Amino acid sequence: MGAERALQGRSLVNASDLGLEEYESLFALAESIGRDPPAYAEACRGKILATLFYEPSTRTRLSFEAAMLRLGGQVLSVADPGTSSVAKGESLADSIRTVAGYADLIVLRHPKEGAAQLAAHYSPVPVINAGDGAREHPTQTLTDLYTIRTFKGRLRDLTVAVCGDLRYGRTVHSLLRGLRRYPGIRFFLISPEELRIPEPLRDELAADGIPLTEMPEMEAALPQADVLYMTRVQKERFFNEEDYLRLRDFYILTPERLGLLKEDGIVLHPLPRVTEIAYAVDADPRAVYFQQARLGMYVRMALIAAVLGVI
Amino acid sequence: MLRVDPIQEGIVLDHIRAGLGMRVFQELGLGEKGLTVALLMNVPSTKLSRKDMIKITGVPDLDLTKLGLLDPGITVNYIQGGAVARKVKPGLPERVAGLIRCRNPRCITSTEGYVAPEFTLVNPAAKEYRCSFCGERVRV
Numbered sequence: 001m002g003a004e005r006a007l008q009g010r011s012l013v014n015a016s017d018l019g020l021e022e023y024e025s026l027f028a029l030a031e032s033i034g035r036d037p038p039a040y041a042e043a044c045r046g047k048i049l050a051t052l053f054y055e056p057s058t059r060t061r062l063s064f065e066a067a068m069l070r071l072g073g074q075v076l077s078v079a080d081p082g083t084s085s086v087a088k089g090e091s092l093a094d095s096i097r098t099v100a101g102y103a104d105l106i107v108l109r110h111p112k113e114g115a116a117q118l119a120a121h122y123s124p125v126p127v128i129n130a131g132d133g134a135r136e137h138p139t140q141t142l143t144d145l146y147t148i149r150t151f152k153g154r155l156r157d158l159t160v161a162v163c164g165d166l167r168y169g170r171t172v173h174s175l176l177r178g179l180r181r182y183p184g185i186r187f188f189l190i191s192p193e194e195l196r197i198p199e200p201l202r203d204e205l206a207a208d209g210i211p212l213t214e215m216p217e218m219e220a221a222l223p224q225a226d227v228l229y230m231t232r233v234q235k236e237r238f239f240n241e242e243d244y245l246r247l248r249d250f251y252i253l254t255p256e257r258l259g260l261l262k263e264d265g266i267v268l269h270p271l272p273r274v275t276e277i278a279y280a281v282d283a284d285p286r287a288v289y290f291q292q293a294r295l296g297m298y299v300r301m302a303l304i305a306a307v308l309g310v311i
Numbered sequence: 312m313l314r315v316d317p318i319q320e321g322i323v324l325d326h327i328r329a330g331l332g333m334r335v336f337q338e339l340g341l342g343e344k345g346l347t348v349a350l351l352m353n354v355p356s357t358k359l360s361r362k363d364m365i366k367i368t369g370v371p372d373l374d375l376t377k378l379g380l381l382d383p384g385i386t387v388n389y390i391q392g393g394a395v396a397r398k399v400k401p402g403l404p405e406r407v408a409g410l411i412r413c414r415n416p417r418c419i420t421s422t423e424g425y426v427a428p429e430f431t432l433v434n435p436a437a438k439e440y441r442c443s444f445c446g447e448r449v450r451v
């Protein structure tokens with residue numbers, strides 16, 4: 001309860017803004033909400049959440065909006081940033097300060113790196129980063145960690161294989177930063193040469209002494225992986241369509257490859273999936289990515305409730 | 312050899328890397344302060360072989376952070392009564408605000424021009440700083 005109280009009024013910009021106790025407190029609350037959703041159906045009555053999405057992301061926006069609605073709160077949403085004040089040249093700082101006058105909490109997605117930090121600096125109400133360029137996506141990290149905790153029963157002593165776009169995929173960056181704080185974590189980083197993790201992030205992990213193996217193929221990692229985290233190669237992260245088309249189909253999880261994964265391993269994916277996981281994989285009980293999406297809503301409910309101080 | 316009279320009250324910027332004196336002069340705006348200033352270039356030096364120097368009469372406020380960024384090896388000598396009263400080596404600043412622009416085109420500061428990113432020194436040997444907004448590393 002103490003850690004939840006400590007979150008009241010705070011913004012969440014980076015996955016590392018929260019301590020491990022705060023993570024655990026949110027996970028415990030998410031678990032409690034998931035067990036008995038009606039008990040929390042009025043928790044945010046009278047509160048308003050604003051979602052400001054400057055780039056498309058139906059899924060994350062819906063997850064936040066569903067979370068707020070299930071807590072009994074209300075939602076303000078910019079339907080299309082192209083028609084909003086942004087198109088008229090309003091600065092982000094001004095948009096944020098204006099919206100902060102209407103809402104108790106702002107959820108921001110923006111294509112530029114550091115946008116959430118800027119917003120949090122100017123906003124008198126808490127700001128939750130729902131993705132800033134290729135940098136951070138902390139609530140996806142909460143979702144991912146909570147999913148791993150739910151299915152594996154722990155967040156320590158795990159071998160985690162991450163596959164796909166490790167260079168531009170912000171979910172991956174946040175996940176690696178989130179997991180590195182737990183003891184006994186080992187990473188297999190599977191990507192083509194062009195999409196390896198950025199050097200500063202590699203340096204950060206190395207400085208922490210995290211065992212890390214970079215590899216171009218997934219086969220060797222699967223028999224050892226407790227968690228296989230698949231990611232999409234995102235078209236919008238490329239300047240050149242030829243590069244995108246060449247790399248998109250590089251790493252696909254097929255039923256044959258899934259056969260190599262540990263018996264009790266799990267497969268996560270931030271969704272949406274394009275081609276990187278074959279549909280035939282979905283029926284395998286180790287494929288938990290749709291449960292992951294639902295768990296993400298519960299952990300966002302926990303975060304909203306904690307930040308608004310209503311629990 | 313060209314000689315410049317010693318100054319009684321003022322500042323001598325010494326050990327400026329040869330060729331950098333003009334830039335230091337311009338960046339510090341020394342021509343705009345109404346002070347008597349002498350810029351000496353390619354002065355023989357036992358330490359640097361050749362160096363630039365700037366002598367300033369009067370004691371203007373100098374931006375030591377900017378000076379440290381331009382050349383961390385510079386020595387700032389404060390002169391009083393014709394003698395050196397104090398020596399300062401600015402060195403590389405740990406934090407820099409408003410002097411460096413982030414070169415990452417995806418950084419929020421590339422479009423929101425009213426924001427001055429703060430940079431933190433991460434690798435002194437390479438003169439490498441990290442942007443507080445996007446985390447991009449910039450060499451100065």
